[in-house]
Amino acid sequence: xxxxxxxxxxxxxxxxxxxxxxxxxxxxxxxxxxxxxxxxxxxxxxxxxxxxxxxxxxxxxxxxxxxxxxxxxxxxxxxxxxxxxxxxxxxxxxxxxxxxxxxxxxxxxxxxxxxxxxxxxxxxxxxxxxxxxxxxxxxxxxxxxxxxxxxxxxxxxxxxxxxxxxxxxxxxxxxxxxxxxxxxxxxxxxxxxx
Amino acid sequence: xxxxxxxxxxxxxxxxxxxxxxxxxxxxxxxxxxxxxxxxxxxxxxxxxxxxxxxxxxxxxxxxxxxxxxxxxxxxxxxxxxxxxxxxxxxxxxxxxxxxxxxxxxxxxxxxxxxxxxxxxxxxxxxxxxxxxxxxxxxxxxxxxxxxxxxxxxxxxxxxxxxxxxxxxxxxxxxxxxxxxxxxxxxxxxxxxx
Numbered sequence: 001x002x003x004x005x006x007x008x009x010x011x012x013x014x015x016x017x018x019x020x021x022x023x024x025x026x027x028x029x030x031x032x033x034x035x036x037x038x039x040x041x042x043x044x045x046x047x048x049x050x051x052x053x054x055x056x057x058x059x060x061x062x063x064x065x066x067x068x069x070x071x072x073x074x075x076x077x078x079x080x081x082x083x084x085x086x087x088x089x090x091x092x093x094x095x096x097x098x099x100x101x102x103x104x105x106x107x108x109x110x111x112x113x114x115x116x117x118x119x120x121x122x123x124x125x126x127x128x129x130x131x132x133x134x135x136x137x138x139x140x141x142x143x144x145x146x147x148x149x150x151x152x153x154x155x156x157x158x159x160x161x162x163x164x165x166x167x168x169x170x171x172x173x174x175x176x177x178x179x180x181x182x183x184x185x186x187x188x189x190x191x192x193x194x
Numbered sequence: 195x196x197x198x199x200x201x202x203x204x205x206x207x208x209x210x211x212x213x214x215x216x217x218x219x220x221x222x223x224x225x226x227x228x229x230x231x232x233x234x235x236x237x238x239x240x241x242x243x244x245x246x247x248x249x250x251x252x253x254x255x256x257x258x259x260x261x262x263x264x265x266x267x268x269x270x271x272x273x274x275x276x277x278x279x280x281x282x283x284x285x286x287x288x289x290x291x292x293x294x295x296x297x298x299x300x301x302x303x304x305x306x307x308x309x310x311x312x313x314x315x316x317x318x319x320x321x322x323x324x325x326x327x328x329x330x331x332x333x334x335x336x337x338x339x340x341x342x343x344x345x346x347x348x349x350x351x352x353x354x355x356x357x358x359x360x361x362x363x364x365x366x367x368x369x370x371x372x373x374x375x376x377x378x379x380x381x382x383x384x385x386x387x388x
Contacts, residue, residue: 005211006210007209007210007212008207008208008220009206009207009208009210010205010206010207011205012203012204012205013203013263014201014202014203014348015201015202016200016201017199017200017202018200130349151349155324155345
């Protein structure tokens, strides 16, 4: 399969102390790592693309490790995650779907076998396109306090023949979460949902 | 601390390839952004010393965050810049008060030196406004390879009564500089210009 070529990487960390309410004793942190790669399938319809998922696996692991490092190096602080992709103009949405397996499994592996599906989104877009990456609890998708999102993007990416790949991790609930639902303390952690 | 901080974000961009050429070592830029309450919002305030004091605090905090994000000692930084966006109920002069009188001294203290003017930009804007932070060499403003910029944006800032303040630091210039001018190895570093 084609060679993996990286043009640039970006790491963003947000630390949220409050949003009009009391200042959090432990601020919520959200981190995103973005990698801009060449899209080996840009410019033509390529029927067989599946093998590229294997080529992306080492990158997924590297990005997941970068995120844990960005959050201080201890995987145990991570409570939420999400992933996404922006495909440049000469590619198709299906190319973004190549990221589901390598991105998702990499984070689950680095986090010690997280149970919940990694929520995701993707789109085709030009330079500076923003992506709202959805976030849910790593072990139980229904934990309402952890439904969140992080907006990411890079001003000069993706070029037409590139794909921007994103992974996101968070350290806790929304800063003033108070709309009920399943709590993180009530998670059974068996089926990835509750 | 005088500054009432709602959130802090850190961004690191690393460029590994450009026009299919390898950039070795990669060029790296970091920006730290704080979103703070604007104590002067919504009214005309003659004496802006409160904002100047906030600027002094943020100069130190944001420079430390940016340098830490690059993982380098302060004195290894090569270029810098600063920027601010005032929310809708503030005035441009508030951005000037935070940045110009007192923010630079702690920036230079963290970086060890900094003979050159810290290039800056400011604007008023709504949530998600884009800040283009100008960058210039920290010891000699005329180093042409280090004229650059870094875009940062937070989708939820600044709110009407907030100010978003950014400091950017790099360990390098542009990825493939080739437009001549003063080179970094020719710096005298006395007057901040050459």
